[in-house]
Each structure stands twice: as structure tokens, then as C-alpha cells.
Amino acid sequence: MSGTETYKRIYAVVKKVPRGQVATYGQIAAIAGLPRRARQVGYALHALPAQSKLPWHRVINARGEISPRTWSENHLLQRFLLEDEGVEFDASGRVSLARFGWRLPFRCSP
DNA sequence: TTTATGGCTGTCA
DNA sequence: ATGACAGCCATAA
Numbered sequence: 863m864s865g866t867e868t869y870k871r872i873y874a875v876v877k878k879v880p881r882g883q884v885a886t887y888g889q890i891a892a893i894a895g896l897p898r899r900a901r902q903v904g905y906a907l908h909a910l911p912a913q914s915k916l917p918w919h920r921v922i923n924a925r926g927e928i929s930p931r932t933w934s935e936n937h938l939l940q941r942f943l944l945e946d947e948g949v950e951f952d953a954s955g956r957v958s959l960a961r962f963g964w965r966l967p968f969r970c971s972p
Numbered sequence: 973t974t975t976a977t978g979g980c981t982g983t984c985a
Numbered sequence: 986a987t988g989a990c991a992g993c994c995a996t997a998a
Contacts, residue, residue, distance in 0.1 A: 905995065
């Protein structure tokens with residue numbers, strides 16, 4: 863088996879994230895079929911080449927905020943890209959997952 | 973091979 | 986509301 867499949871899974875899900883919406887690492891992992899691999903999603907994105915068109919900026923942590931990685935410069939770009947897509951940020955730099963959080967098509971409700 | 977770490981999450985104080 | 990602790994598992998050395 864190759865771990866490449868895992869990456870492809872994650873990438874496929876990230877690609878499915880619609881514009882103007884954001885998803886959490888756990889969400890991506892769960893949808894990709896990796897229940898406890900939220901962290902690996904972060905690794906996959908870290909290993910993601912800049913030439914990829916993956917909307918990695920739409921992937922944030924469960925708190926609805928951007929993960930403060932070692933390089934804070936990218937995190938600024940991430941916020942900028944999200945704002946450009948119509949996502950609103952809180953004064954603390956957080957996004958309302960209740961409004962911009964990615965909702966699955968079959969998961970409808972009340 | 974083992975060890976250490978981490979772009980996380982969820983619960984408890 | 987924020988802060989600290991433990992659990993999970995792939996990647997890197």
C-alpha cells in the first residue's frame with residue numbers, strides 16, 4: 863500500500879470545497895475516510911506543491927481560525943484569499959463555521 | 973528499526 | 986469566553 867492514496871484522498875476532498883466556504887481539518891479527514899487523521903491533512907497540505915490549484919486556504923482548524931504554523935506569512939495569505947472569496951473574519955481573525963463552514967450536500971437540515 | 977514531533981480535536985477547569 | 990491536558994497516527998530523522 864502506498865501513502866500516496868491517503869494524500870489523493872485528502873486532495874480530492876479539498877478540491878470539492880466550494881468557493882466562499884471553509885472546512886476544518888477534521889472535516890476534511892472524515893469526509894476523505896480518515897476519521898482520526900486531521901493532522902495528516904495538515905501534513906498533506908504542507909507537502910502540497912505551490913503549483914497545485916488546491917484551495918488549501920479553505921482548510922482551517924476546528925476553532926474556525928487559521929492555524930498558526932511556523933511560517934506566519936502564509937497564514938496572512940490564507941486570510942487574504944478567504945476574504946477575497948467572500949468569507950468574513952471576526953475581529954480575532956476567526957470565521958463563523960456556522961455560516962461559512964462547508965456543509966455536505968446530503969447533510970441538510972432544520 | 974525506534975523515537976520524536978506535530979498546519980489537530982475534544983474535554984475539563 | 987480562554988487555557989491546559991491527553992489521545993490519535995502519519996511523516997521525518
